[in-house]
Amino acid sequence: MDTSYIPSSQSRQTPGVPQLDREHGYFASATVTNSLEDIVAFCKDQENVEKVLKDIPAKVENFLGLKLETDASEKDGHRIIWKNSGKNPGKLIFLLSPAMNKGTVITAEAVFDKIHFREDGPSTLMNIFLKRMKQLMETGEIATTKGQPSGREEISQHKH
Amino acid sequence: MKALCWEGKHHIAVKHVHDPHILNPHDAIIKVTSSAICGSDLHLYNGVIPTMEKGDIMGHETMGIVVETGPLVRDVKVGDRIVIPFDIGCGHCQHCEDQEFSACDNTNPNFMIPEKLYGYSGSGLFGYSHMYGGYAGGQAEYIRVPFVDTNHLLVPESLTDDQVLFLSDIFPTGYMAAENCHIKRGDTVAVWGAGPVGLLAMKSAFLLGAGRVIAIDHIKTRLDKARSFGCETINFEEDDAITDQLRFLTGGRGPDSCIDAVGLEAHGHTVLNAIDTVKQKVKIGTDRPDALRQAIQACKKAGTVSIPGVYGGFLDKFPFGAAFGKGLTLKMGQTHTQRYMKPLLERIEKGEIDPSFVISHRIRIDDGPEAYKQFNENKDDFTKVVLKFH
Numbered sequence: 001m002d003t004s005y006i007p008s009s010q011s012r013q014t015p016g017v018p019q020l021d022r023e024h025g026y027f028a029s030a031t032v033t034n035s036l037e038d039i040v041a042f043c044k045d046q047e048n049v050e051k052v053l054k055d056i057p058a059k060v061e062n063f064l065g066l067k068l069e070t071d072a073s074e075k076d077g078h079r080i081i082w083k084n085s086g087k088n089p090g091k092l093i094f095l096l097s098p099a100m101n102k103g104t105v106i107t108a109e110a111v112f113d114k115i116h117f118r119e120d121g122p123s124t125l126m127n128i129f130l131k132r133m134k135q136l137m138e139t140g141e142i143a144t145t146k147g148q149p150s151g152r153e154e155i156s157q158h159k160h
Numbered sequence: 161m162k163a164l165c166w167e168g169k170h171h172i173a174v175k176h177v178h179d180p181h182i183l184n185p186h187d188a189i190i191k192v193t194s195s196a197i198c199g200s201d202l203h204l205y206n207g208v209i210p211t212m213e214k215g216d217i218m219g220h221e222t223m224g225i226v227v228e229t230g231p232l233v234r235d236v237k238v239g240d241r242i243v244i245p246f247d248i249g250c251g252h253c254q255h256c257e258d259q260e261f262s263a264c265d266n267t268n269p270n271f272m273i274p275e276k277l278y279g280y281s282g283s284g285l286f287g288y289s290h291m292y293g294g295y296a297g298g299q300a301e302y303i304r305v306p307f308v309d310t311n312h313l314l315v316p317e318s319l320t321d322d323q324v325l326f327l328s329d330i331f332p333t334g335y336m337a338a339e340n341c342h343i344k345r346g347d348t349v350a351v352w353g354a355g356p357v358g359l360l361a362m363k364s365a366f367l368l369g370a371g372r373v374i375a376i377d378h379i380k381t382r383l384d385k386a387r388s389f390g391c392e393t394i395n396f397e398e399d400d401a402i403t404d405q406l407r408f409l410t411g412g413r414g415p416d417s418c419i420d421a422v423g424l425e426a427h428g429h430t431v432l433n434a435i436d437t438v439k440q441k442v443k444i445g446t447d448r449p450d451a452l453r454q455a456i457q458a459c460k461k462a463g464t465v466s467i468p469g470v471y472g473g474f475l476d477k478f479p480f481g482a483a484f485g486k487g488l489t490l491k492m493g494q495t496h497t498q499r500y501m502k503p504l505l506e507r508i509e510k511g512e513i514d515p516s517f518v519i520s521h522r523i524r525i526d527d528g529p530e531a532y533k534q535f536n537e538n539k540d541d542f543t544k545v546v547l548k549f550h
């Protein structure tokens with residue numbers, strides 16, 4: 001694992017749970033059943049970031065336009081970066097480590113020069129982002145009800 | 161298509177809505193043949209479960225014929241006759257792998273709401289409020305089923321809809337409630353609520369080896385049903401000292417386990433229930449947990465209280481000291497339906513049980529709104545209503 005990223009004051013960390021410097025970013029973590037290799041492959045696919053962001057139930061100006069950094073999955077592949085070099089520069093860093101018993105822990109950090117959000121706090125949004133990423137990673141789709149029928153859009157009998 | 165929609169407290173309407181279509185690659189569309197109304201639907205009808213929206217399609221006890229499948233569906237094909245579990249599992253997360261389907265991580269698009277209220281979110285449920293995902297339910301001519309590979313039970317043509325429909329919810333729910341009691345041969349199990357869930361919990365308790373089952377309710381026809389297969393009964397309206405009764409009936413020890421198949425809308429004329437009722441009416445209380453209080457009070461030392469009855473919020477005057485003082489085990493939650501569907505289908509096929517005994521009414525969808533009213537107000541005649549389609 002890329003230990004240079006872990007501050008030395010926290011060297012006695014719990015195995016499987018990377019400790020990050022909480023000073024300069026916003027964090028969320030999730031445990032997934034996928035293998036490390038699966039996740040690296042998932043993160044290399046730009047289409048996946050678009051899918052996670054599509055219809056995300058919060059305003060995500062910061063995350064729009066995120067692009068995979070060319071030198072992603074650097075070193076031994078346990079650290080992946082999605083970068084935004086548009087008008088609001090910043091990046092999402094994903095740190096991967098084997099979970100205590102099974103699967104992989106993903107710790108995600110958002111680092112932006114200027115964080116501005118129109119709804120929810122950045123940590124909430126990070127959580128939403130990571131949960132949706134987990135859905136897509138584990139199941140191949142993101143749960144939705146958008147487009148399902150309801151009595152709010154009653155149609156005339158004759159159309160049936 | 162026609163669908164039964166929630167329009168507000170005590171208001172269900174038949175509406176013409178769009179047919180559902182495939183939204184995700186693991187979806188299927190089912191042409192509904194039978195769909196039941198559940199005691200859980202009454203909690204929505206009575207407006208005690210938050211996050212319902214006008215126009216939501218009701219229903220979570222559904223079966224029918226597959227008419228369309230998404231591109232990544234493997235185990236189900238057009239023409240299959242399936243029962244659909246009420247809880248939606250993804251089949252891939254750790255909880256699904258551990259057969260804890262109603263705790264699935266991945267099927268509630270609105271996971272933020274329960275995360276705020278409960279810490280973490282359970283699975284999505286069909287037709288059961290936006291907090292549980294806002295999925296359109298099965299009291300409609302068609303339903304979309306996400307992750308159909310995980311969320312179906314193929315049923316043989318030799319069995320009728322009525323025999324297998326309740327594998328979608330109340331039979332697994334009654335069974336899991338009894339299983340959670342860890343019944344030892346000859347045990348005495350007391351069950352609060354002789355509605356469909358309670359009745360199936362009582363039957364299941366016998367299947368799992370209980371020697372005696374004691375049913376508690378105030379609806380005579382339901383208590384008669386319980387008596388018809390060997391339960392003893394207590395009518396709480398004729399007898400208010402239920403705990404004393406149970407102590408007397410169990411040789412001074414109390415039942416080995418107690419099942420609360422009533423949930424957050426308990427009836428009864430105890431002082432505490434009167435307070436709960438007022439609080440729920442004026443919205444300063446969420447739940448009326450009087451059956452649960454009694455179950456905890458009545459249970460033997462080191463016994464188990466199993467709670468299939470639904471609760472939503474904060475419980476007032478909850479006798480936690482009694483639970484602690486007696487060292488009780490509490491087990492509860494939404495049923496992991498998928499875990500039980502196959503083994504319980506086998507029991508039906510072998511003739512060990514026919515859950516259709518709970519059905520009192522078979523109706524068409526146009527009579528749905530009136531059926532809700534009757535099922536809520538006239539429990540003597542209405543035990544279980546099944547909508548028949550197509």
Ligand SMILES: NC(=O)c1ccc[n+]([C@@H]2O[C@H](COP(=O)([O-])OP(=O)(O)OC[C@H]3O[C@@H](n4cnc5c(N)ncnc54)[C@H](O)[C@@H]3O)[C@@H](O)[C@H]2O)c1
Nearest residue numbers: 199200353355356357377422423426427468469470494495
């Ligand atoms: N855990 C789950 O996954 C799950 C699944 C299905 C249903 N449920 C819940 O199970 C409960 C029962 O469902 P049902 O379909 O049988 O409902 P129901 O409304 O038909 O039956 C409830 C019964 O409880 C009786 N009752 C009310 N107050 C009582 C009291 N103080 N003491 C004893 N009995 C009392 C009523 O008279 C009625 O007969 C509901 O809360 C429902 O939401 C839970």
Ligand SMILES: [Zn+2]
Nearest residue numbers: 198200221329
């Ligand atoms: Zn139900």
Ligand SMILES: [Zn+2]
Nearest residue numbers: 250253256264
């Ligand atoms: Zn799952």
